[in-house]
Amino acid sequence: MTTSTGRSADTGLYVHFPWCVKKCPYCDFNSHPLKDALPEAEYLAALHKDLHHQRPPVFSSVFFGGGTPSLFSASTFASLLSAADLAANAEVTMEANPGTAEHHSWEAYLASGINRLSFGAQSFDNAALKRLGRIHSNDETRTCVQNARAAGFTNLNLDLMYGLPQQSTDQALLDLKIAIDLEPDHISWYQLTIEPRTEFAGRPPPLPVDNVIEEMETEGVRLLADADFTRYEVSAYARPGKRCRHNLTYWTFADYLGVGAGAHGMRSGVQVLRTEKPRSPRLYLTDPTHTVTSGVSHTDVPVQFLMNVLRLVDGVPFTRFEEATGLALEHLLPTWQKNVDLGLVQPDRFATTAFGYRHLDAVLQTFL
Ligand SMILES: C[S@@+](CC[C@H](N)C(=O)[O-])C[C@H]1O[C@@H](n2cnc3c(N)ncnc32)[C@H](O)[C@@H]1O
Ligand code: SF4
Structure with missing residues (x-):
């Protein structure tokens, strides 16, 4: 939908949190291992400046992504949400690493205005978690889900990956079954990819062969469908009414504002414009208002549009x-x-x- 001002009425806000306890060997996101104390107050001040400078519209969804946003406390999110103009019933998601659960309380996150949690479960097999360099066990993920529910969260996602080093089809399906038994509202089920410049790219682990991956996909999609998780995007499966509204802004080519180190944004109008913030947390903190804006040429827009919408x-x-x-x-x-x-x-x-x-x-x- 477009308003009379030419701006999309369904604008999402993406806020990036670029630090993690440690870097996972498969990850190419803009995430940096935390070496010193978390500069929470400094980063919050920078995010406020950045948000204000980009003249924010009304948002229908907010996504706090990372990195590991769950290293930050509830008061940081409450402060940001109070500075943003949100539509009634806006979806507000925070990504949470189960290995950071001891830091903060789910009740406080819910009270801050976050109403959806996305847990990076990845697998429920402790040996696989270790190979993936994860900082949590299978039990910690289960406890997080149970505690988040007990705190009152009614919208939970689990991120899982398949095609893991040395994984069999049965193991991949067992991960899905355990995830389904935890009764999340949404499951994001990604095939592990080896990304350039990651630790895994330098020393590739033994991955399942193509026909095993195909078997995992065919049987996994069936398992999810039988449990009433409808596939609506390449890697996204939702219970009725629980599709991720924020990710749908990307997949329907709607506008989104990107705030935080390395965050991307897109807005339509006379021309489609893409924005990008400095990737390095240090540079971002130095000048959080710095934004590189580039216009997408009319020849590139159609394919960029299709690359998104055909994922649905x-x-x-x-x-x-x-x-x-x-x-x-x-x-x-x-x-x-x-x-x-x-x-x-x-x-x-x-x-x-x-x-x-x-x-x-x-x-x-x-x-x-
Ligand atoms: C931006 S990450 C953030 C989640 C959070 N930091 C965590 O890991 O707990 C979002 C999700 O992308 C997926 N992901 C990251 N790297 C991947 C890769 N190389 N291949 C497939 N999925 C990947 C993981 O499932 C991860 O939970
Ligand atoms: S915790 Fe998440 S964002 Fe951080 S390095 Fe691991 S996969 Fe990447």
């Missing part, structure tokens, strides 16, 4: 393209029709067929 199982209506980008639909339709003829995409909306969903990269390639 149901896609979006054709009308979403003009609404989100201000460009005419005619730019896309001839190539779209070729993909319709190949049985890869739907004729009446921006969505793939079941066959096309398995070949998403090939579909996108045709628009490059």
Whole structure:
């Protein structure tokens, strides 16, 4: 939806927290091991400056991501939320590492205005957690989920990964079963990827072969569906009414503001603009208002739009393209029709067929 000002009515706010207890060997996010005391007050002051400087609109969702936001105390989030103008019933998520649970209370996080928690569970197999360099055990994740529920949280996500070093299909499915038994509202189930410049890239662990990964996917999707977790995006599965509204801003090409070290933002209007903050926490703290803004060329917008919306199982209506980008639909339709003829995409909306969903990269390639 677009307002009379040309700004999207469903704007998300992403706030990045760039520190972790230690760096996981597979992780290429902007996260830095904490060597000294957490500069909590200093970072909060910087986030306030940054937010204020970007002239924030009303937000329909907020996502505190990392790094490890759960290293910060509830008062930091309360302070930020009091500075932002939130729509009624805005979704406010915080990512939490189960290994930081002893620091703060879930009751205090709930009272701060956070109403959704996303736990980095990754696996429930202690040997796998160790290989992934995680700082928590299987039991700590279970305790977090139980305590968060007891504190009153009604919207919980678990992040899990599959295709882990030395993992069998049965082990991957067991992780999913344990996760399902904990009754979260949402499960993000990611295939472990080896990212350049990570520790795993330097000394690659033995990963399951492709046909084992395919077996994990086929059986995992079935297991989740049987437990009433509907797949709505490549890695996202939700109980009815519990899709992640914040992530849907990315996947429907809606606007989002990025605040914090290395945070990205996007806004539409006459031109689609992307913003980026300094990645280094030190540089960010030095000048939190510094923002690099770049315009996306009209030739790049269609493919960027499709890269997001086609991740959604149901896609979006054709009308979403003009609404989100201000460009005419005619730019896309001839190539779209070729993909319709190949049985890869739907004729009446921006969505793939079941066959096309398995070949998403090939579909996108045709628009490059
Ligand atoms: C930004 S991370 C933050 C979560 C939190 N810091 C934690 O790890 O507990 C979000 C999620 O991305 C997933 N992830 C990170 N690196 C990945 C990789 N190389 N391959 C697949 N999934 C990955 C993990 O499941 C992780 O929980
Ligand atoms: S805790 Fe999360 S963000 Fe931090 S290094 Fe590990 S995966 Fe990355």
